[in-house]
Amino acid sequence: MGGKRFAVLLCAEDSEYVIKMHGGYFGVFVRMLAEEGETWIVYRVASGEFPEDDETDTFDGFVITGSCNDAHGNDVWICKLLSLLKKLDSKKKKILGICFGHQILCRALGGKTGRAVSGWDIGIRTINFSASSKLSSSVKMPAVLSVIECHRDEVKELPARAEVIAWSDKTGVEMFRCGDHIMGIQGHPEYTKDILFHLINRLLQRDFIVDSYADKIKANVDGTEPDREAWKKLCINFLKG
Numbered sequence: 427m428g429g430k431r432f433a434v435l436l437c438a439e440d441s442e443y444v445i446k447m448h449g450g451y452f453g454v455f456v457r458m459l460a461e462e463g464e465t466w467i468v469y470r471v472a473s474g475e476f477p478e479d480d481e482t483d484t485f486d487g488f489v490i491t492g493s494c495n496d497a498h499g500n501d502v503w504i505c506k507l508l509s510l511l512k513k514l515d516s517k518k519k520k521i522l523g524i525c526f527g528h529q530i531l532c533r534a535l536g537g538k539t540g541r542a543v544s545g546w547d548i549g550i551r552t553i554n555f556s557a558s559s560k561l562s563s564s565v566k567m568p569a570v571l572s573v574i575e576c577h578r579d580e581v582k583e584l585p586a587r588a589e590v591i592a593w594s595d596k597t598g599v600e601m602f603r604c605g606d607h608i609m610g611i612q613g614h615p616e617y618t619k620d621i622l623f624h625l626i627n628r629l630l631q632r633d634f635i636v637d638s639y640a641d642k643i644k645a646n647v648d649g650t651e652p653d654r655e656a657w658k659k660l661c662i663n664f665l666k667g
């Protein structure tokens with residue numbers, strides 16, 4: 427593994443809380459995915475910071491984070507990100523998309539995203555994996571895993587060459603893949619419950635959700651844990667396999 431280089435395409439603004447507690451969202455991803463001898467770089471794409479074309483060739487893989495923005499939006503940086511992802515796909519670069527990253531990858535490859543008809547999905551949800559799905563010949567997917575979710579958009583229509591590899595009773599496309607180099611995950615394998623509770627409070631403050639819903643989520647999450655170690659292995663196996 428030594429010497430590999432990875433880039434995190436940061437699509438969210440770090441809150442002061444996440445910076446203080448976790449070193450920002452870049453720190454959260456590095457803690458989950460980085461191994462000894464690797465170089466990890468962050469590009470704050472939501473702030474207009476992108477790798478140059480010749481820089482992209484120096485990376486072994488890319489991770490696209492979650493965002494408060496809509497993947498179906500047409501902000502300048504989102505359009506620029508779509509263009510970058512198409513180039514990375516043409517070069518067969520490994521790309522792992524998380525939440526917004528999952529949705530924007532789908533859009534870049536020709537699929538469609540939008541508001542989920544069933545509304546917000548926040549909490550810990552059980553994901554069902556396709557029995558035929560494999561990350562590689564040596565890594566078989568588990569039957570089910572629980573993951574933290576925090577989204578109100580979803581993949582509406584998959585790109586023609588993509589396959590669904592996981593779903594839940596709330597979301598039809600929890601995970602998809604294109605060939606061996608692209609994988610999207612709707613949930614947040616990188617999140618801790620601490621980050622989830624912080625986000626619930628932020629959504630409340632911004633009137634995105636109401637008190638009764640927030641209380642219900644917190645009660646449901648209490649006493650349950652996401653399968654973070656299993657997700658970590660799965661993401662590392664994909665990104666570095």
